[in-house]
Amino acid sequence: MPRIEEVAHLAKVSTATASRALSRPEMVAIATRERVLKAAQDLGYQPNVLARGLRQRETRIIGLIVTDILNPFHALLAKGVQDAAERQGYNVFLFNSDEEPQKERHAIDTLRGHLPRGLIVVPTSAARENLQAIAHLPMVELDRATGRPGVTTVTVDNVTGACVGTAHLAQLGHTRIGMIVGQLDISTAVERHEGFRKALDTAGVPYRPELVMPGHHREEDGRRAAVHLLSLPASLRPTALFVGNNEMTVGAVLAAQSLGLRIPEDLSIVGFDDSRWAQTMTPPLTVVAQPAYELGMTACHQLLAELDGHDAISGAHLQLPTELIVRRSTGPPPIRPPPPPAALRP
Amino acid sequence: MPRIEEVAHLAKVSTATASRALSRPEMVAIATRERVLKAAQDLGYQPNVLARGLRQRETRIIGLIVTDILNPFHALLAKGVQDAAERQGYNVFLFNSDEEPQKERHAIDTLRGHLPRGLIVVPTSAARENLQAIAHLPMVELDRATGRPGVTTVTVDNVTGACVGTAHLAQLGHTRIGMIVGQLDISTAVERHEGFRKALDTAGVPYRPELVMPGHHREEDGRRAAVHLLSLPASLRPTALFVGNNEMTVGAVLAAQSLGLRIPEDLSIVGFDDSRWAQTMTPPLTVVAQPAYELGMTACHQLLAELDGHDAISGAHLQLPTELIVRRSTGPPPIRPPPPPAALRP
DNA sequence: TTGAAAGCGCTAACAT
DNA sequence: ATGTTAGCGCTTTCAA
Numbered sequence: 144m145p146r147i148e149e150v151a152h153l154a155k156v157s158t159a160t161a162s163r164a165l166s167r168p169e170m171v172a173i174a175t176r177e178r179v180l181k182a183a184q185d186l187g188y189q190p191n192v193l194a195r196g197l198r199q200r201e202t203r204i205i206g207l208i209v210t211d212i213l214n215p216f217h218a219l220l221a222k223g224v225q226d227a228a229e230r231q232g233y234n235v236f237l238f239n240s241d242e243e244p245q246k247e248r249h250a251i252d253t254l255r256g257h258l259p260r261g262l263i264v265v266p267t268s269a270a271r272e273n274l275q276a277i278a279h280l281p282m283v284e285l286d287r288a289t290g291r292p293g294v295t296t297v298t299v300d301n302v303t304g305a306c307v308g309t310a311h312l313a314q315l316g317h318t319r320i321g322m323i324v325g326q327l328d329i330s331t332a333v334e335r336h337e338g339f340r341k342a343l344d345t346a347g348v349p350y351r352p353e354l355v356m357p358g359h360h361r362e363e364d365g366r367r368a369a370v371h372l373l374s375l376p377a378s379l380r381p382t383a384l385f386v387g388n389n390e391m392t393v394g395a396v397l398a399a400q401s402l403g404l405r406i407p408e409d410l411s412i413v414g415f416d417d418s419r420w421a422q423t424m425t426p427p428l429t430v431v432a433q434p435a436y437e438l439g440m441t442a443c444h445q446l447l448a449e450l451d452g453h454d455a456i457s458g459a460h461l462q463l464p465t466e467l468i469v470r471r472s473t474g475p476p477p478i479r480p481p482p483p484p485a486a487l488r489p
Numbered sequence: 490m491p492r493i494e495e496v497a498h499l500a501k502v503s504t505a506t507a508s509r510a511l512s513r514p515e516m517v518a519i520a521t522r523e524r525v526l527k528a529a530q531d532l533g534y535q536p537n538v539l540a541r542g543l544r545q546r547e548t549r550i551i552g553l554i555v556t557d558i559l560n561p562f563h564a565l566l567a568k569g570v571q572d573a574a575e576r577q578g579y580n581v582f583l584f585n586s587d588e589e590p591q592k593e594r595h596a597i598d599t600l601r602g603h604l605p606r607g608l609i610v611v612p613t614s615a616a617r618e619n620l621q622a623i624a625h626l627p628m629v630e631l632d633r634a635t636g637r638p639g640v641t642t643v644t645v646d647n648v649t650g651a652c653v654g655t656a657h658l659a660q661l662g663h664t665r666i667g668m669i670v671g672q673l674d675i676s677t678a679v680e681r682h683e684g685f686r687k688a689l690d691t692a693g694v695p696y697r698p699e700l701v702m703p704g705h706h707r708e709e710d711g712r713r714a715a716v717h718l719l720s721l722p723a724s725l726r727p728t729a730l731f732v733g734n735n736e737m738t739v740g741a742v743l744a745a746q747s748l749g750l751r752i753p754e755d756l757s758i759v760g761f762d763d764s765r766w767a768q769t770m771t772p773p774l775t776v777v778a779q780p781a782y783e784l785g786m787t788a789c790h791q792l793l794a795e796l797d798g799h800d801a802i803s804g805a806h807l808q809l810p811t812e813l814i815v816r817r818s819t820g821p822p823p824i825r826p827p828p829p830p831a832a833l834r835p
Numbered sequence: 836t837t838g839a840a841a842g843c844g845c846t847a848a849c850a851t
Numbered sequence: 852a853t854g855t856t857a858g859c860g861c862t863t864t865c866a867a
Contacts, residue, residue, distance in 0.1 A: 194860035
């Protein structure tokens with residue numbers, strides 16, 4: 144790799160001038176600048192960001208920690224962040240916490256050594272402690288909020304989203320509506336649960352705690368929760384399910400199918416977060432869609448704006464809207480024939 | 490951020506000793522080592538990798554360039570690489586080329602400045618030129634091969650995979666089998682096409698060039714190609730389709746559905762690469778599955794082995810096997826009633 | 836507008 | 852086994 148010294152030599156200037164021509168062109172005479180640029184081009188010069196970062200004591204790197212890169216929602220978040228960062232000349236160092244506090248901790252420690260300018264994080268349930276180590280670093284919490292004071296967050300309006308999704312079920316006439324909710328130590332789960340409950344109250348549908356099952360955001364959790372709810376006696380069983388994230392929705396749908404329930408004739412399902420899978424499954428799924436790519440972009444813009452000192456906007460809570468997309472997985476509740484009189488039973 | 494000087498001071502040793510205690514413990518007395526470790530711990534010391542990298546003239550970073558992080562296959566590749574790298578104390582700098590040579594070029598240039606130890610790349614069609622700039626860097630080509638001499642590649646056995654997938658269709662009795670193939674300047678497409686052709690030859694089924702449609706790996710390409718093939722007159726139309734990648738398969742399935750064709754009664758489909766979508770669509774899709782996660786892991790292991798000088802294994806071509814998973818999207822060809830004699834036609 | 840020289844934090848060569 | 856010192860490649864005073 145050619146060094147700036149070689150560029151300087153070829154352009155017949157000092158390294159200082161070469162550096163200025165490359166990084167702060169306005170400080171250098173036009174003719175000189177062009178000589179240097181040409182020399183750099185000819186040599187295929189690429190600045191050593193280690194040396195530059197060491198000297199300037201800061202880099203053009205931002206860290207991004209997501210909890211599951213295999214989840215298409217998170218992949219979209221990451222792409223949004225990356226595309227926004229690239230446009231402003233930043234690079235993204237991506238880590239996966241796999242929802243494990245320990246991996247999150249490790250990612251943070253590793254990141255620290257790279258002197259990132261800022262951090263965007265989808266926090267795990269233990270993020271409050273983990274993030275202490277870098278409390279000084281400009282930071283945006285994405286998708287979920289830990290509630291730490293003064294921290295910028297970029298999320299969707301989960302309460303309204305869940306409320307609209309649940310209200311859709313209530314309007315169809317459902318009165319036994321179940322929910323499969325995420326970990327209640329994570330903000331999205333709490334807020335979606337709140338929206339769920341609010342919609343029931345508004346619609347005058349009773350909230351039944353026994354129809355609310357918690358899970359850990361994975362497909363298997365959704366499956367297990369759904370099996371439990373759908374195995375209840377017919378009179379207690381929910382006729383509709385509101386599921387708190389995309390992975391658990393997959394599990395719930397598969398569980399319903401394997402129990403022989405038809406969607407939406409026997410069971411209506413509303414999922415949170417759209418996906419290709421939701422669009423192409425049979426029947427296509429009614430969902431509360433989130434603007435995942437825009438969330439990532441927004442988080443990155445916000446972070447970079449804070450870095451560049453565009454006013455003291457730090458600590459803002461940006462909420463993007465969700466959108467209810469009604470497809471074919473929701474319909475009116477089944478009309479159950481009343482059980483035959485006791486005398487006629489076998 | 491505390492520097493090593495502070496650690497050294499607290500442990501009452503020189504910075505050199507502190508550095509050794511941290512990086513090469515065997516060179517230091519046990520008691521000293523423990524004092525230093527304790528001091529580092531107490532201060533929350535994290536080495537500045539910029540300074541270290543600058544001094545050692547190499548880092549613990551490997552670059553990874555994939556062509557589409559939103560494609561679950563690539564997300565799995567990336568996760569495999571990352572997990573393998575992390576276990577050996579390496580960090581991964583992930584870039585997305587979006588199948589665009591220019592973005593690939595930019596990723597390579599950016600990466601260069603970070604002095605990565607090595608690079609794992611899913612090459613675009615222009616990779617041969619782009620990669621020249623870093624020909625000296627240890628490198629593994631993943632999923633696809635550019636054919637540059639001496640370069641290590643980690644791929645699946647595409648020829649056999651495509652051959653087995655196509656043979657499955659031939660065995661079911663199909664004689665008009667179409668293929669939707671990727672860009673023919675990318676190795677996977679060429680090899681899968683070769684396997685397709687080989688299977689037809691073996692089965693004695695005629696290869697019909699007019700039933701082979703190229704695409705650019707995207708869902709939309711698959712849709713367009715399928716619409717074309719399935720709009721042919723019944724006597725020319727394929728009764729089975731072999732599709733060269735996962736995204737195009739989605740498009741092909743949606744096209745078939747929108748044309749009112751039943752799968753597999755009217756049309757059999759075999760896709761390349763498994764996915765959740767393939768498992769949960771209706772009917773579940775027969776696929777040639779690839780071990781994506783293992784591909785990523787293998788590529789990373791291979792690269793790190795080369796870095797550590799574990800023999801001169803560079804230039805190897807590692808091929809992992811595929812697996813035909815027969816689900817419900819394939820069946821015997823439709824029995825078309827012979828067209829009525831001309832005399833009876835209206 | 837340009838050049839000389841110092842120094843970012845770390846590790847490795849050399850000295851003890 | 853430990854300390855002293857030079858230097859990785861760059862940017863940024865400071866001086867001219």
